[in-house]
Amino acid sequence: MNPFSYTSAxxxxxxxxxxxxxxxxxxxxxxxxxxxxxxxxxxxxDHLVDINALPLARIESLPGGGVRIGAMVRNSDLANDxxxxxxxxxxxxxxxxxxxxxxxxxxxxxxxxxxRTRCYYFRDTNYPCNMRVPGSGCAALEGYxxxxxxxxxxxxxxxxxxGDMPVAMAALDAVVHTxxxxxxxxxxxxxxxxxxxxxxxxxxxxxxxxxxxxxxxLPAVPWxxxxxxxxxxxxxxxxxALASAAVALDLDRDRIRAARVALGGVGTKPWRSPEAExxxxxxxxEESTYRAAAEAALRGARPQKxxxxxxxxxxxxxxRALAVAAEKKV
Amino acid sequence: MSDDLSHHDLSPDPEESTTQSLAESTNPHGLDxxxxxxxxxxxxxxxSLATSTVLEAKAVAARPAPGSATVPVRLNVNGTERQxxxxxxxxxxxxxxxxxALAGTKKGCDHGQCGAxxxxxxxxxxxxxxxxxxxxxxxxxxxxxxxxxxDRLHPVQAAFLKHDAFxxxxxxxxxxxxxxxxxxxxxxxxxxHIRECMSGNLCRCGAYxxxxxxxxxxxGGKVS
Numbered sequence: 001m002n003p004f005s006y007t008s009a010x011x012x013x014x015x016x017x018x019x020x021x022x023x024x025x026x027x028x029x030x031x032x033x034x035x036x037x038x039x040x041x042x043x044x045x046d047h048l049v050d051i052n053a054l055p056l057a058r059i060e061s062l063p064g065g066g067v068r069i070g071a072m073v074r075n076s077d078l079a080n081d082x083x084x085x086x087x088x089x090x091x092x093x094x095x096x097x098x099x100x101x102x103x104x105x106x107x108x109x110x111x112x113x114x115x116r117t118r119c120y121y122f123r124d125t126n127y128p129c130n131m132r133v134p135g136s137g138c139a140a141l142e143g144y145x146x147x148x149x150x151x152x153x154x155x156x157x158x159x160x161x162x163g164d165m166p167v168a169m170a171a172l173d174a175v176v177h178t179x180x181x182x183x184x185x186x187x188x189x190x191x192x193x194x195x196x197x198x199x200x201x202x203x204x205x206x207x208x209x210x211x212x213x214x215x216x217x218l219p220a221v222p223w224x225x226x227x228x229x230x231x232x233x234x235x236x237x238x239x240x241a242l243a244s245a246a247v248a249l250d251l252d253r254d255r256i257r258a259a260r261v262a263l264g265g266v267g268t269k270p271w272r273s274p275e276a277e278x279x280x281x282x283x284x285x286e287e288s289t290y291r292a293a294a295e296a297a298l299r300g301a302r303p304q305k306x307x308x309x310x311x312x313x314x315x316x317x318x319x320r321a322l323a324v325a326a327e328k329k330v
Numbered sequence: 331m332s333d334d335l336s337h338h339d340l341s342p343d344p345e346e347s348t349t350q351s352l353a354e355s356t357n358p359h360g361l362d363x364x365x366x367x368x369x370x371x372x373x374x375x376x377x378s379l380a381t382s383t384v385l386e387a388k389a390v391a392a393r394p395a396p397g398s399a400t401v402p403v404r405l406n407v408n409g410t411e412r413q414x415x416x417x418x419x420x421x422x423x424x425x426x427x428x429x430x431a432l433a434g435t436k437k438g439c440d441h442g443q444c445g446a447x448x449x450x451x452x453x454x455x456x457x458x459x460x461x462x463x464x465x466x467x468x469x470x471x472x473x474x475x476x477x478x479x480x481d482r483l484h485p486v487q488a489a490f491l492k493h494d495a496f497x498x499x500x501x502x503x504x505x506x507x508x509x510x511x512x513x514x515x516x517x518x519x520x521x522x523h524i525r526e527c528m529s530g531n532l533c534r535c536g537a538y539x540x541x542x543x544x545x546x547x548x549x550g551g552k553v554s
Contacts, residue, residue, distance in 0.1 A: 006401050006418035006464050028465070035421070035460045036441050048418070050465055076454075076515075100530025101515065102445060102508065105454045106461070237529035 001038050008050040012179050012212055015051050020181040020210030022047040027212060029072065029111035032103050037116065040123055042132055056110075056214055059083070065220025071110030071213045075165065076101065078109060088218055089328075090227035090246050094168035094264075097231040100238045110213035112165050113176065113193065114205065118240055119148065119159035130156045131201035138201075146306040147240070150314070152268035153302060154198035160265060161194065162240055167264035168229055170272045171246040175217045181210040190216070190270070197268035223250040223258075225330045230321040231264070232313060241265030243314040245321035249285070256280045256289070259322075263297060266314045273297040276318065290322040291315070403467045407432065408476025416463050423447045425463035426473060434474040434503045438532075445531035448504040448511070449473050455511025457530075474503035477510060486510050489544040497535035505531045509545045519549055 006028075009015035019025040025047035028034055037043040056070035059081050067083060078084055079095035099107065121127040121139035128137035140148055140158050148158040174190040188206060195203045207213075218224075227248035233239040244264035250257040259280035263271040276297035283289040294315035301311045400415040407430060414429055423440075426432045426449070438446030440459045447459040450472035477484035486509045489495070496502040508531045517527035524542050533541065 001419045004418060005399055006462070008464075008467075028462070031460050031462065031465060032442060032457075035462060038419070039440065048462075050462075052465060100445065101512070101527060102448055102455050102457045102530045103442060103460075105511075106456050237526050 002041060002044045002046075004038075004045050005047045006050065007047070008053055010053055012054055012056065012214055013183070015049050015054060016179050016181055016210050016212050018047075018049040019212075023209070025049060025210075027051050027110075029108040029114075030074070030103075030106040031111075032099070032107045033111065033115050037123070041125055042116075042123055051110075051212070062217065062220070067218045069109055069216045069218070071215055072108045074105055075099075075107045075109070075112060076104040078165075079104065086225065087222075088168075088172055088224050088227065090171060090224070090229045090248060091165065091168040091218075093229035094164040094231075094244075094246060097229060097241075097244075098164040109165070109216055112163060113169075113190075113213060113216070114207075115162055115166075116204070117159040117197065118162045120144075122159060129201075131159060131197060131204070134202040141304070144306055145304040147242070148304055148307050149198075149268045150266050150301040150303055150307060150310050151263070151271050151298070152196035152198045153304075157197040157201035157268065158304060159197045159201070159268060160240075161197070161267055161269050161271075163270055164229070164231060164241065164244060164264055166190065166194070166270040167244060167262045168227075168246040169216060169218075170270040171227070171248055171260040171262040172224055173219050173221070173260070175219075176213055177215040177217065178207065179212045179214050180208065185214070187217075191272045194269035199268075221248075224248050224260075226251065226325055226328055227260070228321050228325040228328065230317055230324065232317050233265075243310055243317040245314070245318040247318070247321045247325050249280075249322065249325045251285060251326065254285050256283050256285050259293075261293065261297060261318065261322075263314055263318065266298075266301070266310050275299065280322070285326045287319070287323065290319040293322065294318040401464050403463050405430075405463070405466055406470045408472060414463070418462065418464055420463045421459055422449070422461040422463045422466050422471070423458035426458060426471070432473050432475050435507075436500055436503055438501065438504070443532075444501070444504075445508060446501050446504040448508045448531065450507060450511055453511075453514060455508050472507070472510075474507050477506065484510065486513070486544070486548040489548040490541075493540045493544040493547065494537075495540040495544040496533075496537050501531060501533045501535075505533065505541055509541075509548060512545065513549060517549075519546060521546070524549075 009018055024045050026045040028048040028050045054072055056072040058070045059073055060068045062068055075095050079092045085092045122129045122131050127139035130138050138157055149160045169190045176188045176190055176193050179185050194205050229246050231241045231244040233242055241264045243266050246262045248260040259277045261273045261276040276293040279293040279296040298311050298315050401418045403414045403416050405412045426435050435449055436446040438444035442457050442460040447457055448455050449458045451466055451469050486506050512527050517523055521542050524545050
């Protein structure tokens with residue numbers, strides 16, 4: 001592990017200033033990604049600013065009916081929050097499908113949005129990787145790429161975005177709130193927050209250096225109570241998605257008024273699918289409709305040599321997720 | 331000497347964590363086992379350790395080199411206040427094992443994938459390998475050494491003994507601390523849920539059925 005200096009911040013503005021001062025500084029939240037990557041020397045910051053003491057660990061109801069989730073709320077606390085379970089079940093289910101109980105007790109909402117890919121070539125400094133060393137190439141293209149992405153890839157990067165929580169948040173029209181080094185705040189729709197690895201692997205998100213996530217807000221949409229997260233993986237637990245789907249349905253008896261669809265495990269970012277949503281809107285809630293939406297969602301998919309199975313797997317995952325959501329008693 | 335060391339050092343001893351009230355074994359040099367290991371690890375360079383000590387040797391090798399500025403770390407470990415000055419790279423796991431001589435918490439993968447290093451921070455189960463010691467400063471840390479009340483085992487420890495919920499024992503401290511954390515989380519009693527709630531702790535011996543039985547008993551659920 002490379003040497004670094006360490007400080008702890010008590011207030012958001014203090015944390016932002018401390019990271020902004022050092023070009024190679026990083027925020028340290030739960031540590032579940034960062035400490036691992038420090039040990040692998042994939043991450044080599046010269047300064048860490050511990051933000052675990054920031055007063056950003058509350059889940060609050062907003063006057064308009066939405067919910068504001070502080071950036072330091074732990075994944076386990078968010079997953080088990082009664083309001084989230086009742087009004088945004090897809091988010092609770094996504095959180096509980098991720099990692100292990102210990103890691104969920106550590107991981108924070110802000111940190112989870114910044115989780116880095118589990119591509120093994122990214123994690124191994126012996127290989128070229130455009131995300132780790134811009135311009136060095138992509139070892140996964142010619143390597144073993146069974147776990148890699150089929151949506152949003154390029155010759156620069158085919159890594160899969162690893163998140164579950166961000167996929168649910170993408171479906172729920174979540175908005176990320178930040179504090180910037182110049183003292184201003186901004187609100188970024190979650191679907192615009194991540195940059196597809198295939199587009200610019202060195203960037204990953206739209207955050208500037210020193211910009212701190214302070215909260216994520218969910219809108220007040222009553223029919224988000226009819227939502228579901230389905231994750232398909234090699235093991236039943238403690239494993240990343242090969243394919244996952246976050247869905248929400250607005251039903252008028254057996255007719256779909258509107259839908260939200262996002263995919264995980266197959267894209268180079270949390271993959272919202274407006275194509276699938278359009279295929280669902282106004283249609284009858286039945287198997288053939290779900291399958292048509294799945295076909296639309298994966299239309300642009302491009303397989304690598306080892307991951308072609310993911311395209312059909314993602315379609316079936318989405319089809320099943322929609323069927324389950326439609327049958328939910330809400 | 332290296333034969334003795336490697337034997338004692340790696341021999342995964344479930345009793346170390348589960349029945350601390352039992353007498354410590356001694357080695358031919360007349361030191362008690364734990365003191366011997368602590369002395370050996372502190373005094374012997376990693377390169378001189380026999381190959382069979384690979385897990386502990388890695389623990390030594392992975393220790394940050396001295397030289398970086400240190401940070402003050404104040405930990406309450408098993409009820410005792412401890413003041414340390416540590417390289418900021420020091421994990422909570424290494425601080426416990428090497429600076430505080432609490433070797434019950436085990437280093438398995440050191441990458442958050444196996445759960446052997448599970449401890450409680452403020453009563454919640456977390457991974458000490460992915461926690462920098464400095465991040466735990468000011469917090470209450472409970473390790474497997476802090477579960478028993480004198481000679482009285484924690485119910486989870488007693489249940490692990492009763493159900494023979496281990497073979498080699500290396501993952502056992504992590505399994506036990508994780509199960510103690512689970513008790514406070516409201517995991518349902520049925521085996522499927524217990525397996526899911528314990529999925530962060532791997533056991534390469536495959537003692538899972540007995541671990542599930544032990545956790546069910548500790549939860550007060552029906553043991554089949």
